[in-house]
Amino acid sequence: MNALGRHVLAEIYGCDPRILDDVEGVEKILVQAAVEAGAEVRQVAFHKFSPQGISGVVVISESHLAIHTWPEYGYAAVDVFTCGDRVNPWDACNRIVKKFDAKQVQATEMRRGMFLVNQEQAAM
Numbered sequence: 671m672n673a674l675g676r677h678v679l680a681e682i683y684g685c686d687p688r689i690l691d692d693v694e695g696v697e698k699i700l701v702q703a704a705v706e707a708g709a710e711v712r713q714v715a716f717h718k719f720s721p722q723g724i725s726g727v728v729v730i731s732e733s734h735l736a737i738h739t740w741p742e743y744g745y746a747a748v749d750v751f752t753c754g755d756r757v758n759p760w761d762a763c764n765r766i767v768k769k770f771d772a773k774q775v776q777a778t779e780m781r782r783g784m785f786l787v788n789q790e791q792a793a794m
Contacts, residue, residue: 672781672784673781673782673783673784674753674782674783674784675732675733675751675752675753675754675781675782675783676751676752676758676759676779676780676781676782677749677750677751677759677779677780677781677782678748678749678750678751678759678760678762678763678777678778678779678780679747679748679749679777679778679779679780680746680747680748680749680750680763680766680767680775680776680777681745681747681775681776681777682745682746682747682748682766682767682770682772682774682775683744683745683772683773683774683775683776684744684772684773684774685739685744685745685746685770685771685772685773686744686770686771687741687742687744688741689769689770689771690723690724690739690740690741690744690745690746690770691718691722691723691724691739691741693716693717693718693724693726696716696724696726696737696739697714697716697726697728699765699766699769699770700726700728700735700737700766701714701728702765702769703735703750703761703762703763703765703766703769704728704730704735704762706761706762706765707752707757707758707759707761707762707765708756708757708758708761709730709731709732709752709757709762710730710731710732711728711729711730712729712730712731713728713729714726714727714728714729715727715729722740722741722742723738723739723740723741724737724738724739725737725738725739730752730757732752732753732754732756732757733751733752733753734749734750734751735748735749735750735751735762735766736748736749737749737766744773746766746770746772748763748766750762750763750766751782753782759779760779763777
């Protein structure tokens with residue numbers, strides 16, 4: 671991998687607004703996405719805003735999944751960050767996209783900790 675972790679940043683559009691405004695449902699989707707990707711869930715915190723919208727995080731042993739929703743726009747911003755090689759962040763991200771009934775997704779992966787890993791290898 672040559673990095674400490676992988677961070678997927680997803681812009682998820684055209685989602686079902688009812689799903690994006692259901693705090694229990696969004697929490698369940700993110701926790702299931704983490705578990706099905708092979709992550710170990712440690713803590714969960716979600717907040718429902720008034721009149722709408724949700725922010726939440728699922729802390730996993732391998733790092734985290736985070737979300738912010740704008741139901742009025744059918745939009746969700748999702749981060750899936752995993753450390754190590756055991757959990758693929760794309761597996762979790764793809765499950766979230768499917769469960770939100772998204773029409774469009776723009777996602778990118780950032781490798782985290784590249785400098786440190788490369789420096790350590792150079793010192794060997």
